[in-house]
Amino acid sequence: MTTLNVNGQSHQIDSEPDTPLLYVLRNDLELNAAKFGCGLGQCGACTVMVDGQAVLSCVTPLIAVKGKEIVTVEGLGTIDKPGPLQAAFIEKQSAQCGYCIAGMMMSAAALLKQNAKPSDDEIRNALRTNLCRCGTHMRILAAIRRASELMEAAELPAANRSAG
Template identity: 70%
Template structure:
């Protein structure tokens, strides 16, 4: 039995420790945002965050994440209240087919947690491991900039209210 912390919830999973995290997320935990794209860590459709670092969940064995914090797109917000990255990707209409978008959002989330105001070059570098075959890279770039602004507003708002 493996204990996982996924999106802030503890889960006990009865799976071979060599099982790819992607399969556990999708099959056992029914978290279907991360997608199986290539199975080789070359497309990024399966990207999730492990302790705030983007990883290809198709290559990451279950044993490697026990005791660590795993976050998927489902952990960024809800349908009723999407998180800043999710809202930005929606507002910029970043998805065409949408297959790559969960991985793109997780990579963007990781970048923005480390760099609140990245340049175009920094965004491109951070997003490079993930592929978008539909050609929406410019919308994705705009979405990351928008998410940075949204996250800044969400941080500043409580600080201003506390000053009152």
């Protein structure tokens, strides 16, 4: 048995230590946002955060994340109350087919955790392992910039926020 902390909740997992984290998330915990794309860590569809870092879950064995904090897209917010990153992706209509979006969001979440106001070059660099075949890259960049704004606004005291 392995204990995992996923989206702030503790889970007991009965899987082999070399089982890819992606399989545990999808099959055991029914967290299906992270996708199986290539299985080789080359497409980014399976990206999640582990201790604040973007990690390719299809090539990360269960044993490597024992005792670490794992966050998936499901941990960023809910349907009724999306987190700033999710809200920005919705606002900017950044998803087309949606296959890559969870991985893109998690790479962006890791970036924004480290750098609240990244440049376009820093965003592109953070997303370099995430492939999108639909071509919504410009909307994805816009969504990440918007998420940065939303996160900054949420941190300001109400009296200091500008209207609008």
